């Protein structure tokens with residue numbers, strides 16, 4: 013029998029656990045990033061949203077408005093190191109100091125058969141998902157290393173980092189890179205008080221999903237029954253996991269990637285369902 017999560021508004025951490033702590037969430041204006049931003053704000057954090065589109069920045073600010081901490085939003089394309097530096101300057105000014113937490117949540121993805129992907133389609137997804145994560149982590153960490161201040165970084169991944177993702181070869185390869193990068197950075201920056209972890213969502217449907225991804229998921233109308241724990245995730249559950257990883261209670265956890273997916277990616281049977289070629293799954297004709 014599926015066990016529902018505690019309702020939105022509850023928290024395992026004490027109220028005010030992040031009061032006075034600055035948190036940056038890339039892609040924090042939509043979907044899971046916004047849910048993560050909200051859970052930090054609920055615990056008192058000052059939260060900054062970084063993303064490209066004005067409508068997303070406004071949506072992030074609107075979601076954060078009810079909480080007591082500072083909420084701020086800055087246009088930034090995470091592919092551009094200069095824009096990342098400028099955004100972090102603006103965040104520091106808004107908070108009156110360096111944010112202690114970076115959540116690298118922004119990513120890009122669309123389903124496509126590998127042989128149909130243009131070189132630029134591949135490059136774009138890898139550039140945002142992997143290179144953007146590295147560039148944000150680098151700029152954020154350099155500031156803490158220079159000031160000798162502790163910090164924590166959470167990189168949002170996907171479980172096809174381990175399994176591969178037919179129909180999502182670009183995103184799966186990029187997320188595998190993100191997982192591996194998490195492990196390298198945790199060792200490099202651990203001696204300076206910076207922890208680095210990964211956080212992998214399983215199936216968390218939400219209203220902001222791009223049409224492509226939603227269309228892909230909507231082919232399954234019994235999503236709850238397809239999860240080992242009998243239900244899909246609620247976005248605030250991912251927010252709880254992020255706040256835990258950034259809390260002092262997780263201070264000895266670094267280089268780890270926490271999967272929040274109800275055991276979905278370990279699901280295996282001796283007789284898997286029949287193979288359906290990706291082209292057929294995507295409704296593409298013959299080569």
Ligand SMILES: CCCCCCCCC/C=C/C(=O)SCCNC(=O)CCNC(=O)[C@H](O)C(C)(C)COP(=O)(O)OP(=O)(O)OC[C@H]1O[C@@H](n2cnc3c(N)ncnc32)[C@H](O)[C@@H]1OP(=O)(O)O
Nearest residue numbers: 119120121122123124130131132133136170177178222224
């Ligand atoms: C197995 C387990 C299951 C699991 C089922 C699903 C699990 C999901 C797990 C992970 C989920 C996520 O990551 S969800 C995150 C999804 N969210 C997002 O992607 C939001 C941000 N996305 C975007 O901004 C855009 O969609 C994106 C294209 C990526 C970037 O925008 P840009 O303006 O930078 O780029 P563009 O100039 O538009 O496009 C760049 C190139 O990509 C091509 N391109 C764009 N969309 C395309 C498409 N649908 N199909 C083919 N090609 C496409 C264009 O034609 C360009 O190539 P040329 O024409 O050659 O120049």
Ligand SMILES: NC(=O)C1=CN([C@@H]2O[C@H](COP(=O)(O)OP(=O)(O)OC[C@H]3O[C@@H](n4cnc5c(N)ncnc54)[C@H](OP(=O)(O)O)[C@@H]3O)[C@@H](O)[C@H]2O)C=CC1
Nearest residue numbers: 039042043044063064065068089090117118119168170216
């Ligand atoms: N939803 C799910 O079930 C799953 C999600 N994930 C991961 O969770 C994270 C959040 O996904 P989700 O909330 O579903 O996706 P969304 O599409 O809702 O969010 C993606 C966010 O990334 C931002 N973004 C994209 N490109 C850039 C860029 N170049 N610079 C700055 N910001 C950018 C977008 O904002 P803007 O357009 O304003 O730039 C948007 O807010 C991602 O890392 C995704 O891979 C992993 C597995 C499953």
